[in-house]
Amino acid sequence: MALSTLSALAHEKTLNSKFVRDEDERPKVAYNQFSDVIPVISLAGIDDSAGPRSEICRKIVEACEDWGIFQVVDHGVDTTLVSEMSRLAREFFALPAEEKLRFDMTGGKKGGFIVSSHLQGEVVQDWREIVTYFSYPIRTRDYSRWPDKPEGWMAVTEVYSEKLMGLACKLLEVLSEAMGLEKEALTKACVDMDQKVVVNYYPKCPQPELTLGLKRHTDPGTITLLLQDQVGGLQATRDGGKTWITVQPVEAAFVVNLGDHGHYLSNGRFKNADHQAVVNSNYSRLSIATFQNPAPDATVYPLKIREGEKSVIEEPITFAEMYKRKMSKDLELARIKKLAKLQQDQEPEMKSKGPQEIFA
Ligand SMILES: O=C1C[C@@H](c2ccc(O)c(O)c2)Oc2cc(O)cc(O)c21
Numbered sequence: 001m002a003l004s005t006l007s008a009l010a011h012e013k014t015l016n017s018k019f020v021r022d023e024d025e026r027p028k029v030a031y032n033q034f035s036d037v038i039p040v041i042s043l044a045g046i047d048d049s050a051g052p053r054s055e056i057c058r059k060i061v062e063a064c065e066d067w068g069i070f071q072v073v074d075h076g077v078d079t080t081l082v083s084e085m086s087r088l089a090r091e092f093f094a095l096p097a098e099e100k101l102r103f104d105m106t107g108g109k110k111g112g113f114i115v116s117s118h119l120q121g122e123v124v125q126d127w128r129e130i131v132t133y134f135s136y137p138i139r140t141r142d143y144s145r146w147p148d149k150p151e152g153w154m155a156v157t158e159v160y161s162e163k164l165m166g167l168a169c170k171l172l173e174v175l176s177e178a179m180g181l182e183k184e185a186l187t188k189a190c191v192d193m194d195q196k197v198v199v200n201y202y203p204k205c206p207q208p209e210l211t212l213g214l215k216r217h218t219d220p221g222t223i224t225l226l227l228q229d230q231v232g233g234l235q236a237t238r239d240g241g242k243t244w245i246t247v248q249p250v251e252a253a254f255v256v257n258l259g260d261h262g263h264y265l266s267n268g269r270f271k272n273a274d275h276q277a278v279v280n281s282n283y284s285r286l287s288i289a290t291f292q293n294p295a296p297d298a299t300v301y302p303l304k305i306r307e308g309e310k311s312v313i314e315e316p317i318t319f320a321e322m323y324k325r326k327m328s329k330d331l332e333l334a335r336i337k338k339l340a341k342l343q344q345d346q347e348p349e350m351k352s353k354g355p356q357e358i359f360a
């Protein structure tokens with residue numbers, strides 16, 4: 001059965017077993033052991049082609065080729081808007097469970113409140129509550145799924161999503177130019193760009209070392225802009241999860257990362273950062289992810305294949321198909337993992353033997 005909220009579980013002494021992850025998935029680095037390898041880039045003057053634009057673009061492109069993650073400051077999104085968005089989001093999660101559940105998303109409703117996972121059928125749950133606003137295309141907005149409390153949040157979210165759409169398009173222009181294409185190439189490849197704002201709330205956790213706020217993943221879309229508070233917990237890996245870094249929180253900055261769509265359009269030149277969120281027992285944490293995705297029927301195929309390169313995608317597919325395949329792959333992996341665990345539990349005597357002894 002789906003959980004209603006995490007409030008009660010957050011006050012228990014031990015972690016509910018639904019959230020306990022296999023050892024290989026558990027956090028390897030602390031939520032507050034910050035790294036400075038992810039560049040913080042000031043966008044001041046980016047519109048001034050006679051000024052610092054080319055140097056700013058160089059830094060952005062380098063970051064996309066390297067980790068596929070960077071932070072932006074001086075981004076032009078009003079700081080009062082950003083702090084209002086965070087304040088109202090926090091107030092929402094502090095509401096009584098029955099208020100949050102007026103917007104319950106279980107059963108596949110588009111937008112609203114839910115505990116934990118984006119994937120139905122996952123065995124282990126993520127330690128988070130979320131609220132999702134489907135904000136673009138504007139004509140498809142269903143305001144009945146936008147939380148109407150706290151008062152004023154809906155209006156602030158409208159402005160916030162508009163400003164973030166602007167910032168995302170500006171960053172996509174930089175990447176289009178770096179690919180030797182016209183400025184609008186990446187946004188055009190999205191046809192009619194979708195935007196989804198996902199507000200993640202990670203309550204304090206009784207045994208954070210056993211679980212994750214959000215398990216390791218790449219975002220499926222083109223580009224994601226993440227606003228995080230000062231607690232810390234966003235981690236990235238470049239070696240398939242062997243080693244991790246925790247991104248240093250920077251006041252009012254956006255963490256920018258490319259998703260699978262951005263990665264494929266650039267034929268793998270720009271990285272789709274592999275990331276996760278860890279939690280802790282000292283502080284609750286809030287992050288607001290704004291996902292910029294292509295339209296479901298937009299074609300996914302590299303816009304530029306450089307000399308000597310092969311396409312990273314066999315044949316053009318739609319974004320809807322790409323997303324479906326990603327979900328099925330994730331679920332299949334989860335299923336295989338569950339089976340392997342069941343087998344191990346049933347045959348503990350085999351576990352201690354090496355493969356040669358077993359197959360001999
Ligand atoms: O919550 C997430 C995480 C992430 C994601 C989505 C789908 C996957 O199969 C996966 O492995 C990770 O990116 C998202 C993208 C969205 O558009 C919405 C989400 O809620 C999320």
Ligand SMILES: O=C(O)CCC(=O)C(=O)O
Nearest residue numbers: 198200233234277287289
């Ligand atoms: O909360 C975070 O730091 C990560 C959020 C995230 O990766 C997501 O919502 O896709």
Ligand SMILES: [Fe+2]
Nearest residue numbers: 217218219275
């Ligand atoms: Fe993500």
